[in-house]
Amino acid sequence: MNLRRIASLLAWSLLCVIAYSTLSPLDLRPHMGSSVQIERFGAFGLTGLMFAVAYPRRLPSVLAIVLAAAVGLEFMQMLAADRHARLIDLAVKVAGGGCGVAAGWLLVRQWQRSRPEITGINRHAKLRG
Structure with missing residues (x-):
């Protein structure tokens, strides 16, 4: 499996875990032990x-999916009897998702910049030996 495929599986799995955590009753929600806002931002x-990382050529769509998931899941909490939608929670989720997409963009960009050097070295090594 290549890196993008693994990242894709992790991304969709994480989104499913977030959906479960967001919509399940409070006593079934997983807790990491830190601040709830830090958990939301990190997730x-x-x-x-x-x-x-999984879809580097589709960053506008990626950003839309992550932000729409944050907004949609927060509003879906209004349907649950023991959950509540709050604007501060939505802001933290949107900020975390946006920062994550930006970090992924920077990571992929850096990887693409360093990759030609590595392949160039390997190509020259084959020519020499």
Whole structure:
């Protein structure tokens, strides 16, 4: 499996875990032990990063998916009896997702910049030996 395929599987899996955590009753929600806002930011940040690495040529769509998931899941909480949608939670999720996509874009860009040097070295090594 290549890196993009693994990132794609992780991205969709993370989105499913976030959906479960967001919509399940509070007592079934997984807790990491840190601040809930840090957990939200980190979850959407990691998801955005994985989507950006998985689909580097579709960054506007990736950003739309991550932000739409944050907005949609937050509004779906209004349907649950023991959950509540709050603007601050939405802001943290959107910020985390946006930062994750930006970090993924930078990571892919850096990888693409360093890759020609590596392939150039390998190509010259084959010519010499």
